[in-house]
Amino acid sequence: xxxxxxxxxxxxxxxxxxxxxxxxxxxxxxxxxxxxxxxxxxxxxxxxxxxxxxxxxxxxxxxxxxxxxxxxxxxxxxxxxxxxxxxxxxxxxxxxxxxxxxxxxxxxxxxxxxxxxxxxxxxxxxxxxxxxxxxxxxxxxxxxxxxxxxxxxxxxxxxxxxxxxxxxxxxxxxxxxxxxxxxxxxxxxxxxxxxxxxxxxxxxxxxxxxxxxxxxxxxxxxxxxxxxxxxxxxxxxxxxxxxxxxxxxxxxxxxxxxxxxxxxxxxxxxxxxxxxxxxxxxxxxxxxxxxxxxxxxxxxxxxxxxxxxxxxxxxxxxxxxxxxxxxxxxxxxxxxxxxxxxxxxxxxxxxxxxxxxxxxxxxxxxxxxxxxxxxxxxxxxxxxxxxxxxxxxxxxxxxxxxxxxxxxxxxxxxxxxxxxxxxxxxxxxxxxxxxxx
Amino acid sequence: xxxxxxxxxxxxxxxxxxxxxxxxxxxxxxxxxxxxxxxxxxxxxxxxxxxxxxxxxxxxxxxxxxxxxxxxxxxxxxxxxxxxxxxxxxxxxxxxxxxxxxxxxxxxxxxxxxxxxxxxxxxxxxxxxxxxxxxxxxxxxxxxxxxxxxx
Ligand SMILES: Cc1cc2nc3c(=O)[nH]c(=O)nc-3n(C[C@H](O)[C@H](O)[C@H](O)COP(=O)(O)O)c2cc1C
Ligand code: SF4
Ligand code: FES
Numbered sequence: 186x187x188x189x190x191x192x193x194x195x196x197x198x199x200x201x202x203x204x205x206x207x208x209x210x211x212x213x214x215x216x217x218x219x220x221x222x223x224x225x226x227x228x229x230x231x232x233x234x235x236x237x238x239x240x241x242x243x244x245x246x247x248x249x250x251x252x253x254x255x256x257x258x259x260x261x262x263x264x265x266x267x268x269x270x271x272x273x274x275x276x277x278x279x280x281x282x283x284x285x286x287x288x289x290x291x292x293x294x295x296x297x298x299x300x301x302x303x304x305x306x307x308x309x310x311x312x313x314x315x316x317x318x319x320x321x322x323x324x325x326x327x328x329x330x331x332x333x334x335x336x337x338x339x340x341x342x343x344x345x346x347x348x349x350x351x352x353x354x355x356x357x358x359x360x361x362x363x364x365x366x367x368x369x370x371x372x373x374x375x376x377x378x379x380x381x382x383x384x385x386x387x388x389x390x391x392x393x394x395x396x397x398x399x400x401x402x403x404x405x406x407x408x409x410x411x412x413x414x415x416x417x418x419x420x421x422x423x424x425x426x427x428x429x430x431x432x433x434x435x436x437x438x439x440x441x442x443x444x445x446x447x448x449x450x451x452x453x454x455x456x457x458x459x460x461x462x463x464x465x466x467x468x469x470x471x472x473x474x475x476x477x478x479x480x481x482x483x484x485x486x487x488x489x490x491x492x493x494x495x496x497x498x499x500x501x502x503x504x505x506x507x508x509x510x511x512x513x514x515x516x517x518x519x520x521x522x523x524x525x526x527x528x529x530x531x532x533x534x535x536x537x538x539x540x541x542x543x544x545x546x547x548x549x550x551x552x553x554x555x556x557x558x559x560x561x562x563x564x565x566x567x568x569x570x571x572x573x574x575x576x577x578x579x580x581x582x583x584x585x586x587x588x589x590x591x592x593x594x595x596x597x598x599x600x601x602x603x604x605x606x607x608x609x610x611x612x613x614x615x616x617x618x619x620x621x622x
Numbered sequence: 623x624x625x626x627x628x629x630x631x632x633x634x635x636x637x638x639x640x641x642x643x644x645x646x647x648x649x650x651x652x653x654x655x656x657x658x659x660x661x662x663x664x665x666x667x668x669x670x671x672x673x674x675x676x677x678x679x680x681x682x683x684x685x686x687x688x689x690x691x692x693x694x695x696x697x698x699x700x701x702x703x704x705x706x707x708x709x710x711x712x713x714x715x716x717x718x719x720x721x722x723x724x725x726x727x728x729x730x731x732x733x734x735x736x737x738x739x740x741x742x743x744x745x746x747x748x749x750x751x752x753x754x755x756x757x758x759x760x761x762x763x764x765x766x767x768x769x770x771x772x773x
Binding site: 369477 | 634635636639640642643645667702707739742743744746747755
């Protein structure tokens with residue numbers, strides 16, 4: 186890892202990088218030229234497929250494969266760029282948009298060329314005000330310079346990019362909720378199938394990609410699939426379902442560390458390396474107790490599990506939901522896991538869209554149960570009750586439409602399983618006594 | 623406002639897709655979305671007022687005239703990375719200093735205080751967002767300075 190050179194953050198901090206001229210001077214927009222002039226759209230899909238780039242938005246779906254699911258006979262295609270970034274702990278999309286907007290746009294242009302989309306919508310959460318204005322300016326510059334609009338760079342390919350602002354709802358990051366919201370409706374996730382590739386925005390074939398995923402694309406076009414695959418963790422040959430974890434990743438580090446921040450590393454760094462080498466260790470000279478490995482939905486790592494690799498296959502092995510957004514939140518030894526779980530459950534209860542009963546009711550129940558444990562009214566049975574409620578909601582048990590419910594359930598399951606002693610102690614100690622809270 | 627809304631129409635293949643942009647235009651200008659505006663948006667976008675209403679009410683973001691936004695909308699993050707670095711106290715202190723509960727506006731109409739879920743600025747926890755600007759790594763002193771800087 187010593188010789189790793191940043192890719193997505195490489196020029197970050199260069200003065201006025203948000204300006205097109207500066208971006209170009211540092212080598213930007215070469216990949217678009219290359220893609221449009223030297224490759225067919227099919228070639229671009231193939232290169233991205235060969236790179237094994239997997240979606241950075243949370244699900245880790247192979248990007249090239251997603252693009253190739255579009256029906257060959259389509260007439261209209263949309264690209265929806267997911268800039269809703271609301272998973273607690275996550276802020277890498279913000280940094281990419283604010284710091285280097287043209288890199289994002291270049292990825293969008295190439296993705297649209299590859300998927301034959303002539304319109305892209307950037308669905309950006311309302312709270313990202315600075316990112317919105319930065320992108321807005323960058324889009325105008327790109328139109329003026331001929332990278333957007335009719336006949337991009339004089340080729341037959343035309344593209345419009347529009348910014349579409351959200352309105353403060355986490356669920357809008359789920360791809361079909363995003364589409365509903367874009368269409369002007371309440372953001373209720375759709376039942377799948379049909380998948381967006383077949384029937385997405387305005388009932389047309391649609392690709393939804395995350396900002397970071399798209400930011401990788403220009404680099405893959407310029408430097409090749411093999412270069413991309415030289416970083417990260419190769420697929421395990423013994424496991425035919427492992428698709429590997431290739432390329433650079435923007436890890437977000439926050440919580441009780443000395444240096445919170447966004448760190449670019451090859452996929453597969455361990456949680457401990459990230460905290461120690463990048464984050465400068467736990468704050469106040471304390472020891473760590475636990476960490477969220479990839480955004481709030483992904484569950485919890487205990488300190489003795491910190492040598493787990495933060496890649497697409499490592500986290501499942503220690504009972505977490507997955508890599509998610511690769512956002513690590515560190516908790517020091519003084520942290521109450523009951524408070525952490527309460528904050529977590531409160532978030533999901535607040536953000537459930539209410540469409541599916543197990544999620545709407547389950548998230549409500551879980552926050553109330555954890556709240557009473559926190560307030561000294563917990564009962565011993567509550568711990569099993571929590572696990573039972575959590576176990577009954579989600580796509581995995583097949584009771585809900587979208588993955589919010591799985592993400593709400595996972596931290597509960599992990600907390601009770603991995604920190605059971607602390608919860609039992611809380612129930613025992615506070616039973617009948619009004620103190621605590 | 624009508625002109626501003628009209629400019630969004632060419633972005634989309636359906637008129638309904640302009641509902642959120644239209645609501646934002648009205649909300650930013652009037653600090654709430656009156657019933658009259660819902661009806662006018664519906665008419666412009668060839669929808670039933672109930673359809674606009676349905677969308678608007680889903681996002682708890684939009685205010686009604688009964689509870690309009692103050693001049694400054696201040697969102698204090700209460701999600702995990704902020705909460706464990708003092709975010710809850712920031713919200714509490716703001717409530718005390720302004721004499722309001724989250725969701726309320728000061729009687730002089732100056733500041734609306736709200737809690738937010740993760741603002742995507744966890745590297746600067748605890749943080750808050752006011753008038754589009756993120757205030758980072760907040761201390762108690764920062765809050766006083768911030769509040770006195772808001773006209
Ligand atoms: C509740 C929920 C929230 C999500 N929020 C986001 C988000 O804010 N940003 C994002 O890119 N993906 C989010 N996703 C994942 C998207 O549904 C989708 O998988 C992703 O945008 C696809 O892009 P990618 O393949 O480039 O990662 C969310 C998923 C769920 C279930
Ligand atoms: S799982 Fe929850 S958030 Fe997802 S559609 Fe159902 S109720 Fe809505
Ligand atoms: S948790 Fe507060 S900004 Fe992310």
